[in-house]
Amino acid sequence: MSIAPDTTVVLGHRFATELPEVALRWQAEPTPAPRLLVLNESLAIELGLDPAWLRSPDGIGLLVGTRLPAGAQPVAQGYAGHQFGGWVPRLGDGRALLLGELVDTKQRLRDLHLKGSGRTPFARGGDGLAAVGPMLREYLVSEAMHALAIPTTRALSVVATGRAVHRETTLDGAVLARIAASHLRVGSFQYVAAAGDLTVLRRLADHAISRHYPAAARADNPYLALLESVIAAQAELIARWMLVGFIHGVMNTDNMTISAETIDYGPCAFMDAFDPKTVFSSIDSSGRYAYGNQPAIAAWNLARFAEALLPLIADDQEHAVTLATAALQDFSKLHTASWSAGMRAKLGLGENVEDAVAQHLIEELLELLESERVDYTSFFRRLSRGTVEPAFGTWAARWRTLDPDLASMQRVNPVYIPRNHLVEETLAAATAGDMEPFNRLLTVISSPYDERSGFERYADPAPDEFGRCFQTFCGT
Numbered sequence: 076m077s078i079a080p081d082t083t084v085v086l087g088h089r090f091a092t093e094l095p096e097v098a099l100r101w102q103a104e105p106t107p108a109p110r111l112l113v114l115n116e117s118l119a120i121e122l123g124l125d126p127a128w129l130r131s132p133d134g135i136g137l138l139v140g141t142r143l144p145a146g147a148q149p150v151a152q153g154y155a156g157h158q159f160g161g162w163v164p165r166l167g168d169g170r171a172l173l174l175g176e177l178v179d180t181k182q183r184l185r186d187l188h189l190k191g192s193g194r195t196p197f198a199r200g201g202d203g204l205a206a207v208g209p210m211l212r213e214y215l216v217s218e219a220m221h222a223l224a225i226p227t228t229r230a231l232s233v234v235a236t237g238r239a240v241h242r243e244t245t246l247d248g249a250v251l252a253r254i255a256a257s258h259l260r261v262g263s264f265q266y267v268a269a270a271g272d273l274t275v276l277r278r279l280a281d282h283a284i285s286r287h288y289p290a291a292a293r294a295d296n297p298y299l300a301l302l303e304s305v306i307a308a309q310a311e312l313i314a315r316w317m318l319v320g321f322i323h324g325v326m327n328t329d330n331m332t333i334s335a336e337t338i339d340y341g342p343c344a345f346m347d348a349f350d351p352k353t354v355f356s357s358i359d360s361s362g363r364y365a366y367g368n369q370p371a372i373a374a375w376n377l378a379r380f381a382e383a384l385l386p387l388i389a390d391d392q393e394h395a396v397t398l399a400t401a402a403l404q405d406f407s408k409l410h411t412a413s414w415s416a417g418m419r420a421k422l423g424l425g426e427n428v429e430d431a432v433a434q435h436l437i438e439e440l441l442e443l444l445e446s447e448r449v450d451y452t453s454f455f456r457r458l459s460r461g462t463v464e465p466a467f468g469t470w471a472a473r474w475r476t477l478d479p480d481l482a483s484m485q486r487v488n489p490v491y492i493p494r495n496h497l498v499e500e501t502l503a504a505a506t507a508g509d510m511e512p513f514n515r516l517l518t519v520i521s522s523p524y525d526e527r528s529g530f531e532r533y534a535d536p537a538p539d540e541f542g543r544c545f546q547t548f549c550g551t
Contacts, residue, residue, distance in 0.1 A: 121179055139250045223492075264280075320345050351366055
């Protein structure tokens, strides 16, 4: 591993230093012919990195992990998880590396992390590689989520490696560089708790508190306060997913962050016609992670987080269970409050509208959307112009009597999302060597609320025949 000459790049190793028990020192595999496909220049500037330098051979070397600044300590992180409800005690970064931490221009600590950088001891028989298509999908969808003001990890770059990746067919390899507040997961706590070392568990919790919820350190019970903070943050995050019709697709406990950022965009997708049972993921045959199940699954995952924290919450485990259970019972209330406030905003309802009136209107609308199989995103955008389909006439008449604020509705109801048929079309072109459709779609979804002439097809729902057979894949 050579050293990048740009001495302005400083990669800290706080996680590796504070938690060596879950940080396995490792290095990225060499890339035969690295070629930058896309660089998030605005994010690079936010991180204090020079986009022009990142496009240089040394900069690309950083983005694939082969040319790091002096003092860097890349590690593969260990974690466990419940995958589709089944316990797996050892998962970890099988094809990923935490290169280290950057301090951005706002003095925030941010992880620089790679996906597709080669096998690690956590690989469990996998090849440790990633393909161009899935990495570009993560870049595209995470940037869409960021533009929609939904907490998310973000992609800094995708670099083609020049190495073949063998899946059902032979694909071009790629490495994604990802930025996150941290990569601490519910599965991180499960991994340490299962090992039974209370000292390491306490250090992990203290690390999470310091990085994400410093106010918890001043609470009478800091570890209960950590649990409560994560519950509240996740309740709001899932509500935001639901409000835009986002379906994560693989809500395993190792894919739920302590920071409450959306992470691991594998078989993710946005719902077209409104249906709570919507599932796109090819590996979710039972519909466990269907759109409408996401709040309940989040609550289930948080219960697993609480279980891992019990030894820290109280010495008396019965008392710890009582305290954790009380905290977990707040999830539904917090999620409902966040979601209801979001729906009121989507419908332009002011504070003068009573909660009971708003709730009845919302419930009736959701029933109509489902029965009429109406495109979710398009409906709300049309509604913000005062337009509805004939089947919604009676409902709309009652809605109009509440004097909705159409201008405010247009600020929260997007025109553009990364629609599934457009994403697939874009990725097909990109894997064939044409990045122009990708760049154009990226431009569109980066300003989701601004309706623009010439971009009409990006606002149109998918053709019916597409939606009936569409599936997403995890890319591993």
